[in-house]
Amino acid sequence: xxxxxxxxxxxxxxxxxxxxxxxxxxxxxxxxxxxxxxxxxxxxxxxxxxxxxxxxxxxxxxxxxxxxxxxxxxxxxxxxxxxxxxxxxxxxxxxxxxxxxxxxxxxxxxxxxxxxxxxxxxxxxxxxxxxxxxxxxxxxxxxxxxxxxxxxxxxxxxxxxxxxxxxxxxxxxxxxxxxxxxxxxxxxxxxxxxxxxxxxxxxxxxxxxxxxxxxxxxxxxxxxxxxxxxxxxxxxxxxxxxxxxxxxxxxxxxxxxxxxxxxxxxxxxxxxxxxxxxxxxxxxxxxxxxxxxxxxxxxxxxxxxxxxxxxxxxxxxxxxxxxxxxxxxxxxxxxxxxxxxxxxxxxxxxxxxxxxxxxxxxxxxxxxxxxxxxxxxxxxxxxxxxxxxxxxxxxxxxxxxxxxxxxxxxxxxxxxxxxxxxxxxx
Amino acid sequence: xxxxxxxxxxxxxxxxxxxxxxxxxxxxxxxxxxxxxxxxxxxxxxxxxxxxxxxxxxxxxxxxxxxxxxxxxxxxxxxxxxxxxxxxxxxxxxxxxxxxxxxxxxxxxxxxxxxxx
Numbered sequence: 001x002x003x004x005x006x007x008x009x010x011x012x013x014x015x016x017x018x019x020x021x022x023x024x025x026x027x028x029x030x031x032x033x034x035x036x037x038x039x040x041x042x043x044x045x046x047x048x049x050x051x052x053x054x055x056x057x058x059x060x061x062x063x064x065x066x067x068x069x070x071x072x073x074x075x076x077x078x079x080x081x082x083x084x085x086x087x088x089x090x091x092x093x094x095x096x097x098x099x100x101x102x103x104x105x106x107x108x109x110x111x112x113x114x115x116x117x118x119x120x121x122x123x124x125x126x127x128x129x130x131x132x133x134x135x136x137x138x139x140x141x142x143x144x145x146x147x148x149x150x151x152x153x154x155x156x157x158x159x160x161x162x163x164x165x166x167x168x169x170x171x172x173x174x175x176x177x178x179x180x181x182x183x184x185x186x187x188x189x190x191x192x193x194x195x196x197x198x199x200x201x202x203x204x205x206x207x208x209x210x211x212x213x214x215x216x217x218x219x220x221x222x223x224x225x226x227x228x229x230x231x232x233x234x235x236x237x238x239x240x241x242x243x244x245x246x247x248x249x250x251x252x253x254x255x256x257x258x259x260x261x262x263x264x265x266x267x268x269x270x271x272x273x274x275x276x277x278x279x280x281x282x283x284x285x286x287x288x289x290x291x292x293x294x295x296x297x298x299x300x301x302x303x304x305x306x307x308x309x310x311x312x313x314x315x316x317x318x319x320x321x322x323x324x325x326x327x328x329x330x331x332x333x334x335x336x337x338x339x340x341x342x343x344x345x346x347x348x349x350x351x352x353x354x355x356x357x358x359x360x361x362x363x364x365x366x367x368x369x370x371x372x373x374x375x376x377x378x379x380x381x382x383x384x385x386x387x388x389x390x391x392x393x394x395x396x397x398x399x400x401x402x403x404x405x406x407x408x409x410x411x412x413x414x415x416x417x418x419x420x421x422x423x424x425x426x
Numbered sequence: 427x428x429x430x431x432x433x434x435x436x437x438x439x440x441x442x443x444x445x446x447x448x449x450x451x452x453x454x455x456x457x458x459x460x461x462x463x464x465x466x467x468x469x470x471x472x473x474x475x476x477x478x479x480x481x482x483x484x485x486x487x488x489x490x491x492x493x494x495x496x497x498x499x500x501x502x503x504x505x506x507x508x509x510x511x512x513x514x515x516x517x518x519x520x521x522x523x524x525x526x527x528x529x530x531x532x533x534x535x536x537x538x539x540x541x542x543x
Contacts, residue, residue: 134514181535182427184513 021150045070247304253288325355375404454525
């Protein structure tokens with residue numbers, strides 16, 4: 001095989017793995033009632049593919065090949081376990097676990113690896129399992145990316161800037177808890193609270209990627225924003241009756257349409273009002289419109305739908321001055337009534353300032369409690385004070401937000417702003 | 427699978443015997459226990475006397491007997507159930523129905539049970 005063909009085989013494996021990992025693990029997990037086993041077997045299959053494909057050429061149906069090989073590995077792993085169990089049973093029966101199954105599950109003869117869509121229930125079960133409330137948030141995020149997204153442990157570790165060993169341990173611990181605590185692969189009767197946990201995880205992954213973009217010099221990192229969009233599309237396909245899933249997809253698409261304009265050449269933050277809107281990605285905005293439209297047509301409002309409507313207002317203002325701020329204030333009123341969140345109240349106050357002037361904005365802002373430790377509260381307040389001509393108060397508020405900020409690009413931005421109101425400017 | 431519910435509560439809020447609140451409280455437990463039996467989940471269960479009656483035996487290089495419970499937390503271990511459930515979701519749903527206004531119920535799978543000799 002030529003070098004070129006070998007490279008092609010490796011690229012194909014990376015693509016097929018990313019696209020089919022979740023489906024194959026979902027099918028195996030269902031068949032063997034064991035997610036841990038399914039993931040281990042899939043990992044073995046990928047190792048085997050990495051050796052075989054470049055050597056022998058890629059199979060005609062790579063996904064079916066991976067499925068069959070992974071299934072055979074799963075059976076091997078089970079047989080090995082069964083031998084170990086029988087040996088234990090004969091020498092020390094009192095050590096047998098109360099909950100250990102008596103028999104290896106029946107080996108069902110396989111139908112071929114089916115077409116996309118034929119296994120939606122299995123994939124939904126796996127997705128919901130990854131976001132089970134008995135797992136902590138970090139574990140939910142890692143498992144979703146690994147088991148459904150097909151990312152490797154090193155990729156996930158790098159994306160979240162944690163050591164690979166830490167991430168590997170987190171994933172193994174979560175998979176063990178699923179097995180040992182008996183967390184089921186099922187579609188719960190109370191689907192809505194589980195869907196809400198799932199959407200929270202996907203939004204968190206997206207935001208992690210969204211913020212990381214301004215942290216330049218990380219080019220080899222997996223783009224978590226794109227992974228989140230890919231996984232949210234999967235969730236939308238699997239949950240067609242959940243308008244909030246489609247609305248989250250819309251939020252992500254609108255935000256991602258601005259990815260090229262959110263930072264300048266030096267990696268510094270460019271605010272929404274100052275971005276070059278001609279470089280916003282029109283295709284993503286249209287896709288966002290489509291997702292939002294599908295959500296709204298179901299006639300069941302929700303928090304993500306209102307957030308998406310606000311994002312859509314920004315996405316469709318050709319220049320910043322065209323933004324319909326009174327409409328945005330109304331949407332924030334709705335969002336605040338739904339959530340009671342002080343962060344929403346902050347954004348509402350900033351929108352009021354745009355619609356009715358800094359005095360009205362400051363009045364709304366000063367009624368908010370509970371955000372004293374949030375850098376954007378003080379940064380927002382500083383901007384409004386500046387516009388109201390209250391320079392020394394603005395300076396103090398910028399200084400306070402600088403004490404609290406963590407993200408380096410945001411820090412540089414705030415430092416620049418503080419310099420513009422330095423004492424010499426008065 | 428077998429799960430144990432380890433029930434932790436603030437002992438000071440339990441009603442006193444002889445009051446109508448106590449009767450209602452007891453009725454809640456009886457109904458809950460009956461529902462576990464009816465659902466095929468019941469294996470065992472029981473409540474403990476207050477933590478003030480506890481004595482802790484420390485085993486180790488310096489064994490000791492100490493007056494009082496292992497933990498000084500406000501919520502004390504006060505009762506348990508051993509139940510059979512298909513999976514964690516069923517166990518969590520059963521635990522959530524424990525008839526207490528405020529409590530923390532730790533749900534743990536049973537790894538092995540000693541054989542009766």
